[in-house]
Amino acid sequence: MSDDEKAVKIPAQADGPTEQGATLTKDAAPGEVLLKVTGLQKHFPIKKGLLQRQVGAVHAVDGIDFEVRSGETLGVVGESGCGKSTMGRLITRLLEPTAGKVEFQGKDITHLGVSGMRPLRRDVQMIFQDPYSSLNPRHTIGTIVGAPFKLQGVEPEGGVKKEVQRLLSVVGLNPEHYNRYPHEFSGGQRQRIGIARALALNPKLVVADEPVSALDVSIQAQVVNLLDDLQQELGLTYVIIAHDLSVVRHVSDRIAVMYLGKIVELADRDLLYKSPMHPYTKALMSAVPIPDPRRKHAKSERILLKGDVPSPISPPSGCRFHTRCWKATQVCKTTEPVLVELRTGQQVACHHPENFEDQAPQDTVLLTVAKEAAELVADEVLAESAETSAAVAAEVAAEAAAETAEPTEATGDTEAVDETASEASGDDTPAKEK
């Protein structure tokens, strides 16, 4: 069969190339689950010796569950090496999962082969982190952006050149630059070329792996805004991967926080920013600069996580964050917390979540244990945590005492709690006096 015979005619996605206001149109069913991931795992084998025996595995992604709904943006954040890119490659099926299930529009695509995946490649596209290495320097922009049509055997109405020029104008580039090479463009422009390539086949889901982290800060906002505008115009669904919360903050509807191959918190954006429940989220959040003059003291709340992320070859037992968590107790070392919905729209995997009313008794216990981990965190963090916990614990104790005992006994209980809290905070001042 010739290339021409294989070619499928698809209607042009817009009225034609226009310098301004170029649009694409696309069907969308907002709210429908587009992507569903269940128990997804990727373990990269570590092989050694002449016989290349497997001696271990990198647990890059270690059992994650989430859904992405049509029209939404899911932000995925976490420190370097926590498995974000691997997750992105698994859901776009550029990598074969070790275990788990990936469903796209209800269809199980976990183990589809190359031919089975071909039609799906149109629907799911990826934008890569580095706009310098992800564009072939020997190909013109026209060839690069037009490549998906060739690969899929698709002939757009009006021809590939016309369609590529239209796509270039959609992402804010000059269509006349069709014959130029990548080195003639700046980083931001190159990322726009990558975006144009990803949009060529009118995808439903775009997975953007750190789309702006290689760009200057001033250009980052422009590219993030472009992605946002394209979503409004085309009804796209995004999974946007970033290593901190500042990039995904304004564009995400929901945010998944990853740590060592696991999702530790998955929540609606506003809930996550207003009251993060996982201690790791709280730490990540505290690193985001707050441009609010009323919070000029926010700097003192910054949580500095000590130490590196542990090796994904042998992740810590129980909760993987326990080696760096200022709230860790014995149970955290032995029992892995399950990701559960503690509030509507907020799933958390933690035995002692932040901002949760049932916390007080556990916190009181763990603050004694936290003394051991005190060197892991800044004093003010521990003091703040102690203060909050002591206040909640005092409230709970007073309430319980009012119900069951004499008022004098209630006072005694409260003092005992305060003592524990101030002991853990590493100073002699009673918590309620701070």
Ligand SMILES: Nc1ncnc2c1ncn2[C@@H]1O[C@H](COP(=O)(O)OP(=O)(O)OP(=O)(O)O)[C@@H](O)[C@H]1O
């Ligand atoms: N092909 C591979 N073979 C072996 N190990 C791999 C492979 N790809 C990734 N890893 C390992 O899996 C872990 C997760 O890597 P991944 O690239 O997904 O992290 P990431 O969160 O995207 O990090 P970054 O923010 O630095 O991009 C890392 O320890 C990495 O070394």
Ligand code: SF4
């Ligand atoms: S489960 Fe324990 S160690 Fe893990 S984040 Fe929660 S408090 Fe910290």
Ligand SMILES: [Mg+2]
């Ligand atoms: Mg990565």
